[in-house]
């Protein structure tokens with residue numbers, strides 16, 4: 001498939017998707033979401049890809065859903081087309097997703113970052129859910145994932161007033177894992193991707209799945225899920241190799257793909 005709104009490449013077992021609609025600050029239209037979903041699905045199926053980075057430009061990760069595309073919807077057309085429905089596939093991507101965010105990550109852009117597993121921010125990153133300024137509310141998970149990430153106080157502050165949160169505050173609140181200068185953003189995300197690529201694939205994916213269960217279920221059910229997944233890892237050759245290598249004081253040799 002040829003993409004028009006994203007750039008896609010693979011380096012050292014790490015997939016890289018660059019959102020590329022510069023004239024609109026990477027506004028997320030239906031074509032972009034469809035292309036992104038396609039690229040992530042291909043990376044999921046590609047044994048040579050261990051993790052994927054999603055990034056934008058220095059000015060904008062993504063300034064939200066494309067307002068031009070939404071303006072003429074009425075309730076019936078929005079409901080019947082379920083134009084946000086496709087976004088769900090992005091959150092259910094199985095391999096780790098790293099968001100490398102510089103500039104604006106607003107509305108659907110912030111929600112896209114929140115669907116990723118590890119968020120790295122450049123010092124100029126600005127996160128926001130300004131939908132209220134448009135007479136709408138977050139529609140792709142902002143009102144659910146943001147409070148889980150930063151707590152109710154900060155989430156309400158952002159969602160009800162539309163104010164932006166800078167990178168330092170985002171790190172303090174636990175929204176992002178690391179803040180780096182823009183010049184180091186992609187290299188840092190790539191280092192994280194390569195660190196993940198060096199680990200056993202199944203263990204990484206099960207760890208991602210188990211950690212996400214923490215946000216979707218009760219503690220008791222989550223602990224049961226984790227224990228079952230933990231025991232299941234003992235069926236993998238990587239468990240035997242990882243533990244044996246540790247005891248033999250050598251580096252493990254994991255068989256990828």
Ligand code: CO8
Nearest residue numbers: 023024025027063064065066067068084106107108139140
């Ligand atoms: N949609 C469409 N075009 C956009 C968007 C957008 N979200 N954001 C920016 N643009 C366009 C501008 O219209 C402008 O185009 P043009 O040059 O043709 O006039 C160009 O990008 C540059 O933008 P600005 O001139 O406004 O640049 P500034 O530096 O002055 O301002 C801002 C940057 C602050 C980011 C400003 O552009 C802005 O406020 N953008 C809108 C932010 C916003 O409200 N985002 C939320 C959108 S609603 C949403 O995301 C709901 C999610 C629901 C789920 C998604 C379902 C698909």
